[in-house]
Amino acid sequence: MHKTPTAIQAERGNPVPHILAKLYVGAVMKNDPDCRAALQLIRMTIEEHCPPGVLPSEEAVNATFGPTLLGEAEALAKAIIATVEKLAGAD
Structure with missing residues (x-):
């Protein structure tokens, strides 16, 4: 039986949002162009509206995780x- 990223991350003490498990099941096993386009839209939104430095470049994500949908999704989740955390600390 294959473990989902959420189960693997939980074993490592670093749980990831449930949406990543859905991306894994729905798209990471295949390179779904619609999922890639959705992640690109989220990336563009983070780059435009979030503080600088919270999201590594696509090249850095690819170097760290490989050019997978799950790697991009994990980088986006961490940026969010x-x-x-930065906004909560500003209060």
Whole structure:
């Protein structure tokens, strides 16, 4: 039986959002152009509206995780979390 990224990350003590598990099941096993386009839209939104430095470049993500949908999704999730933490600390 294959483990989902969420189960693997939980074993490592680093759980990821549930949406990543859905991306894994729905698209990571195949390179779905619609999922890639959706992740690109999320990336563009983060780049335009979130603090600089919370999201590594696509090249850095590819070098770290490989050019997978899951790698991009994990980088986006971490950028959202970093943004929320920065905003929460600004209060």
